[in-house]
Structure formats: C-alpha cells, structure tokens
Amino acid sequence: MAFFEPAMTDRLNAFFQHDADLAWEATEPGVKRKIMAYGEDLMVVRVVFAAGAVGKAHQHPHRQASYVESGIFDVTIDGRTSRLHAGDTFFVPSGLVHGVVAVEAGQLIDSFTPMRKEFL
Amino acid sequence: MAFFEPAMTDRLNAFFQHDADLAWEATEPGVKRKIMAYGEDLMVVRVVFAAGAVGKAHQHPHRQASYVESGIFDVTIDGRTSRLHAGDTFFVPSGLVHGVVAVEAGQLIDSFTPMRKEFL
Numbered sequence: 001m002a003f004f005e006p007a008m009t010d011r012l013n014a015f016f017q018h019d020a021d022l023a024w025e026a027t028e029p030g031v032k033r034k035i036m037a038y039g040e041d042l043m044v045v046r047v048v049f050a051a052g053a054v055g056k057a058h059q060h061p062h063r064q065a066s067y068v069e070s071g072i073f074d075v076t077i078d079g080r081t082s083r084l085h086a087g088d089t090f091f092v093p094s095g096l097v098h099g100v101v102a103v104e105a106g107q108l109i110d111s112f113t114p115m116r117k118e119f120l
Numbered sequence: 121m122a123f124f125e126p127a128m129t130d131r132l133n134a135f136f137q138h139d140a141d142l143a144w145e146a147t148e149p150g151v152k153r154k155i156m157a158y159g160e161d162l163m164v165v166r167v168v169f170a171a172g173a174v175g176k177a178h179q180h181p182h183r184q185a186s187y188v189e190s191g192i193f194d195v196t197i198d199g200r201t202s203r204l205h206a207g208d209t210f211f212v213p214s215g216l217v218h219g220v221v222a223v224e225a226g227q228l229i230d231s232f233t234p235m236r237k238e239f240l
Contacts, residue, residue: 013211013213014211015197015198015200015202015210015211015212016195016197016200016202016204016208016209016210016211017208017209017210017211018202018204018205018208019205019206019207019208036185036187036209037185037186037187037209037210037211038185038211039183039185039211039213041183041233042162042183042184042185042211042231042232042233043185044185044187044209044231046187046207063159063161063162064162065156065157065158065159065162065163065164065231066157067156067157067164067166067187067229069189069229075135075136077135077136078135080135080136082135082136082138084136084138085138085139086139087139087166088136088137088138088139089136089137089156089157089164090135090136090137090157091133091134091135091136091137091157091158091159091162092135093133093159109187109189109229111162111164111185111231112162113161113162113233
C-alpha cells in the first residue's frame, strides 16, 4: 500500500468517517464525489449530481452497487436503461459498461468491491 | 446457489431494484430492513431504525461499510464508539464486534462483501 498518499493510507480500515472532515472532489461537469469508508475489498463513495449532469459510460472490473439517496437518475447498464428514484438501487457486474444521467439533481451512494484504488 | 429461494435467486446480479417492488422485513425491535442490490461478493441493504432502537452487538466475517442517510447513531466497533450523523459512514473489518443505537430515528445503508447469504 506504499503507493497511497499518507492521509488516504491512514484512513484504510478506519472505523469512522465524519462527513465534515472530508473534502469533495470535482469529477465530471456537475459531478462531485467524496470518498467515505474503505478497506481493501470494499469502498463507499458519495457522488452528487447537478440536474442534467452525466456520469458518462465507462467500465471497470470492480462490482458496483449504488443507492439513490435523492434525485432521479436514468441508469444504463450493458445497454439496458431504467429510471431510478430515491430508495432504488442498481448493480453493475464486473466489466459491464454503465453510465447515468441525472434527470433531477441528486446523490448516489456507490459501493465497490474491491475498493477503487485509483480514486485515492 | 441452489439453496436460495427462487425469487431471491432471480435477483442475484439483477441490474435494477425498485424500492416499491421490495418488502421490508422486521429484524430486531424497532428495526426493519430491505435487501436491495446484490451479487455474490457485494450486497446493499437498507436498515431503518425507530428512535432508541438497538442493533445489538454482533460479528461476522463479511466486511461492512455503512452510510448514515438520516438520523443520529452511536456506533460501537471493537469497543470504540462514535456518534454519527447524516452523511457519515463507518467501516467494520472482518470479525470485529459492532453494534448501533439509534439516538434519533434514521436509516443506514449497509454494504457487505461478500454478500450476506443468510439474509436471503
């Protein structure tokens, strides 16, 4: 784990993450994320979207499960699209192309296994 | 996976889970949960607590990361306690004893790796 930044390495396997102590990072236009809890094989990331913002289609070997905390999202996975509202979830098996469009502003709670090391 | 109930087996690796289609199950007093997205090595579960409800101390080999969607929780992991509010998270390494007390009514979004087969 020597390639992690010290601050991030210190947080690996940490028990508690307080929102107020952690910074947002901009990703795509109208999208920002905050890395929350993580261990080697599990990571939780908050992702906030402005209305109309796009998480453009991409793929990764990690499995992903995402919870819609707020907003409305059109989610496309492997060519299938569904409109999701607060309380809904989606699941992305390894390697499948997926993307989202925020129909209304909102927040996703993304979980990944293994952790997304490239986010650190 | 032959030991799963058919309805649950059908949902393994399913892309989309709509809240309105899924049922709550009572667990402990004042606590209910709803199984959301899951694959073999990742599962997301919504857990709603009434004010004062307790998720009593327990342990499991699965790694767990939980996001506080709403409410206030006193979370104890391996003898250390922290008070968490909406937007905070906690992480439970494999096998560590953990439990929560809902200081105010609220909801946790629990992620597990691997999935909690015993929940199905």
